[in-house]
Amino acid sequence: MHRKSCPEEYPITLIVNGYEVAVFQLTNQDLEDWAYGYLFSEGLIEHRNDIQSLKVDSDFGAIRVVLESEMDAEKMLTKKKHYTAGCGRGVTFFSMTDVKNFTKVQSKKTYKLSYLLKMRAEFAKNSPLYLETGGMHGACIVNESGDMVIREDIGRHNAVDKVIGHAVRQGLNPKNLILLTTGRVSYEMLSKAAKFGFSMIGSRTAATKQAIQLAKYLNIELVGYLRGKMAIVYTSKGRVIDDVTDQTGTQPNLRVLP
Template sequence: MGHKGCPDEYPISLIINGFEIAVFQLTKFDLEDWTCGYLFSEGFITDADDIKAITINDEMGSIHVSLRTDFDADQFFTKKKHYTAGCGRGVTFFSMNDVKNFQKAAAADQTYKLSYLLKKRSEFAQNSRFYLETGGMHGACIVDETGRLTIREDIGRHNAVDKIIGHALRNRLQPSRLMLLTTGRVSYEMLSKAAKFGFPVIGSRTAATKQAVQLARYLNIEVVGYLRGKMAAIYTSAGRVENDLAADSVVERSLEGGELATRH
């Protein structure tokens, strides 16, 4: 069996209206989507139309953003930085109290069978081009009401989610009609990004943290983890995912991470 290639990551500076915000470790794909998604997640913009221009300079390793509105740099730089957990250096400026003001997820336009989530998770894996090439990339995927998948990948799981949110914003997609799938752990900051956009259902191939589950329950978001083969773990019960699998294939997880009961 041949060796896979190494995944790429580059230090890229984000500059907004002439002010450098931070330097991020990013994979150089879909950087316009990442920029839009990150700016939305952090509260710099409310929609894609707030961005006047994005200029990417590969040689300088920078992304220059011109916003249509004024940017109060003094007020911004008094905010505390929080470095995200996991691979790929990430930074967020929203506080843990900011999420209390997030709107609760609107009623989803459709419900999903658990077998459908597993099927789409498998399709997601089979179509993650850069992961298949390197074995070391994270991915985020949206599934629309027709079942069509759109995938974004990056060395960092948060970056991948920002990229897919940016894609959705730039294409004016409605969150109530979408499901988010991710390869990475659903951490508090990851759940916060997804919640701010308004995804009603989030599925992952791995776990969710206790803090993320608490936030998901408060915001009425459905979280399903360990989507692998014919198995899954249900963390919340928002009524958007119907269990149609064998009783011994699905477990409900407590906030402490243990198994509460087999889900029938």
């Protein structure tokens, strides 16, 4: 396949109530969604109305946010930062211990494996930046009607922040939403999904041991290697129904880890 261009990334400074949080490497698209998603994921806002104003300042490579309430910036900025792995390096203020205090998911909704694979395939076909460059990550939320919202970025965690930001801005309920991602699910990716309340997370690739442990603890179903007619279910919450296993029984498509 011939790619027409290379992926791009830009240093963007996030400034909240006049305080510089950090400089992030981001794809210059859907930055408002990213800011809402990042601030929500880090616990700085709980609702869309917690932001008084948000301005993307392209000339200075900055996103300037004013919150409705005074942020304890000194407390936040002196908290230990955890730098994320992979492309489009990011930063989170949540440790694994912090994430374990998140609310556990209670959903009992189930999904057929064929449906998850279908949604993953549709997601791949509707990711224009990846199709253009071959070097982008994507994240996607799927509602109970099968409608999709897709966001792309150089960083896998940034893409997840973007779809969460969209959901926060639209006031979406996580109860019946699926989160799909192209990237590896590490603990900080799991924490973002857990903070919003997703009960089902699917990835085209793997999950880390720490992410699997957190998913089990928080009652989140975590599925990896969603591709073709296969998947690995890392958790055992009973939300994935295998309806595509090889009829011969010799090559199971669904692998459930203990």
